[in-house]
Structures are given as C-alpha cells and as structure tokens.
Amino acid sequence: MDFNLLEQALALDIQSLLAVVFIFALAGFVSGLSGFGFSAVGIAVLWFIHPTRAIPLLMALSTVNQLLSINQLKHDMLPVSQWWSHGPATYILGGVCGIPFGIWVMANLPAAELTLVTGVVLLLYSTWMVVKPRTLSINHTGIAAHMLVGMLGGVIGGFTAFPGAALVVWAGLKNLSKTEQRAVVQPYILAMQVIALLSMIFMRSGDLTANPFDKTFWLFFLLLIPIVLPMTKLGVVSFKKMSDMNFKNITLGVLAFSGGGLVYKSSSVVLVLIAALPMIR
Numbered sequence: 001m002d003f004n005l006l007e008q009a010l011a012l013d014i015q016s017l018l019a020v021v022f023i024f025a026l027a028g029f030v031s032g033l034s035g036f037g038f039s040a041v042g043i044a045v046l047w048f049i050h051p052t053r054a055i056p057l058l059m060a061l062s063t064v065n066q067l068l069s070i071n072q073l074k075h076d077m078l079p080v081s082q083w084w085s086h087g088p089a090t091y092i093l094g095g096v097c098g099i100p101f102g103i104w105v106m107a108n109l110p111a112a113e114l115t116l117v118t119g120v121v122l123l124l125y126s127t128w129m130v131v132k133p134r135t136l137s138i139n140h141t142g143i144a145a146h147m148l149v150g151m152l153g154g155v156i157g158g159f160t161a162f163p164g165a166a167l168v169v170w171a172g173l174k175n176l177s178k179t180e181q182r183a184v185v186q187p188y189i190l191a192m193q194v195i196a197l198l199s200m201i202f203m204r205s206g207d208l209t210a211n212p213f214d215k216t217f218w219l220f221f222l223l224l225i226p227i228v229l230p231m232t233k234l235g236v237v238s239f240k241k242m243s244d245m246n247f248k249n250i251t252l253g254v255l256a257f258s259g260g261g262l263v264y265k266s267s268s269v270v271l272v273l274i275a276a277l278p279m280i281r
Contacts, residue, residue: 012049020045021223023042023044024061026041028229028230028231029238030250030251031062031232032068032236032238033238034239034247035069035182036164036185037254039157040122041254041255042062042161043160043258044261047261053216053217055159056212056213057220057221060193060221061221062189063190063193063194064228064229066190068236072236073182073236073239077186088187090147091146091150091188092192094146094147095151095195097151098156101155102155102158102196103158103199103200104158106159106160112266115266119260119261119262119265120263121156121160122258122259123256125165125168132173150166153188157189163188163193164185164188167189168181178244178247200213
C-alpha cells in the first residue's frame with residue numbers, strides 16, 4: 001500500500017489516519033458490547049475530519065455495525081409483529097420527524113459549535129447515567145411519549161449520528177433489562193441511520209450543497225469496514241460474557257472520555273462563551 005497516495009486521497013497524514021482507524025475500532029467494540037455508542041465514540045474523529053464528511057461516514061459505518069450486531073443477537077430481538085405494541089416502531093415514527101431538523105443543524109452550525117454541543121451532550125448523558133437514582137423510574141407511558149423520545153433522538157442523531165442517546169436514557173428510566181434495552185434501541189438506531197443517510201441524499205442545505213458521498217467518503221468506508229466489523233463481533237462476544245455492571249461502567253467511561261475530548265477540542269468556543277458571561281449579566 002502506498003501510504004503517500006492514501007494520505008493525499010484522504011487529506012490526512014499517517015498519524016491522523018492511524019488515530020481515525022483506532023477510534024473506529026474502539027467504536028465498533030463499544031457498540032458490539034453495549035448495543036449503542038458507535039457514533040458516541042466514533043464522533044472523536046471530528047478531531048481529524050470535518051463534520052459534513054465525518055457524520056455521514058459515522059452513519060454509514062454505524063448502519064453496518066448494527067446489522068452485524070443485531071444478526072449476532074437475533075434471538076434476543078422482538079419479532080416485527082410486536083414492534084408497535086412493545087417494540088421500537090413508535091420511537092422510529094417519532095425519529096423520522098426529528099431527523100430533518102437535526103440534519104439542518106449539522107449543515108448550518110459551524111464546526112466548532114457543533115463539536116462543543118456534541119461533547120456536552122455526551123458528558124451530560126454519561127453523568128446522568130452515573131448519578132441517576134436506581135429508584136427513579138417511569139412505569140406507565142403511552143404512544144405520544146414514545147414518539148417524543150424518538151423525535152428527540154432523531155434530532156440528536158441528525159447532527160451527531162448518535163440517535164440512541166435519548167432512547168437509552170429513556171430505557172434507563174423505564175428500568176429495562178440489558179436484553180430488553182437492546183431489543184428496542186438497536187432496531188431504532190439502525191432505522192434512524194438509514195433514514196438519515198437517505199435524507200442527506202435528497203436534502204441539501206448549508207454545507208451539504210456538495211455531495212457528501214464522494215470518492216473520499218467511499219475510500220474511508222472501504223478502508224474502515226474491515227476494522228469495524230471484527231471489532232463489533234468481538235464486542236458482542238464480550239457482551240455475552242460480562243455482567244451488567246461491568247459493561248455499563250466500561251461503556252460510560254468511554255463515552256465520557258469521548259465527550260470530554262470534544263469539549264477540549266472546542267475550548268476556543270468555551271472561552272468565548274465564558275468571556276461573554278459578564279456582558280450578559
């Protein structure tokens with residue numbers, strides 16, 4: 001392999017390319033382990049790749065990642081006939097409504113601000129899952145509540161490629177078991193990523209006036225697929241062997257690290273906001 005040609009084609013030096021490969025390998029493992037979090041970990045590639053290229057790449061790789069993971073755990077998934085009454089159908093319906101707005105945010109929000117928002121979302125999510133009282137739960141919910149949660153996930157997913165965040169928090173509030181959570185969250189994430197990718201093809205605004213699925217996108221995709229899929233399978237194998245507490249702690253630690261890194265990367269925006277506080281007062 002000619003690394004010089006690869007560096008030129010991807011507009012990355014070899015050190016940055018190796019970092020991107022490591023990030024996606026870790027993302028595949030974490031997602032296989034927990035059933036979500038591929039984009040939450042993979043979003044760290046914003047250190048090296050512009051959001052309008054990184055987000056579609058995350059969505060595409062997350063789609064393949066979820067297909068493999070769901071197939072590995074298909075005996076734990078609900079049959080499609082039960083998707084409306086007990087499964088992800090109502091969440092997916094809400095998510096469809098939220099995705100276009102999320103994509104608009106991604107296309108029009110400057111990269112630094114987008115990075116900051118993403119990092120803060122991940123940190124808040126990780127903190128919430130740690131401090132949430134075990135007795136705090138929601139037992140009786142209806143279709144409207146499920147659709148609103150799904151819509152919020154669609155908005156978040158549209159500009160971070162991490163649609164599962166809202167639904168995972170919701171599943172925690174409902175005290176769903178590890179298996180029950182995956183049976184709802186994983187089909188939802190898969191549906192949201194596919195719909196978001198299709199939306200990007202037909203919805204062009206802001207920085208998305210150019211086709212995000214160019215030769216560079218496909219080169220990245222083909223390069224990373226052989227990395228992501230084996231790591232996803234390894235994560236699923238680990239999931240079957242680990243206790244609930246161990247896999248939860250590892251996943252939350254990785255998500256918090258990723259969020260903190262993104263906030264640090266966007267520190268210039270944070271400093272501007274801090275400097276503006278006295279003026280607001």
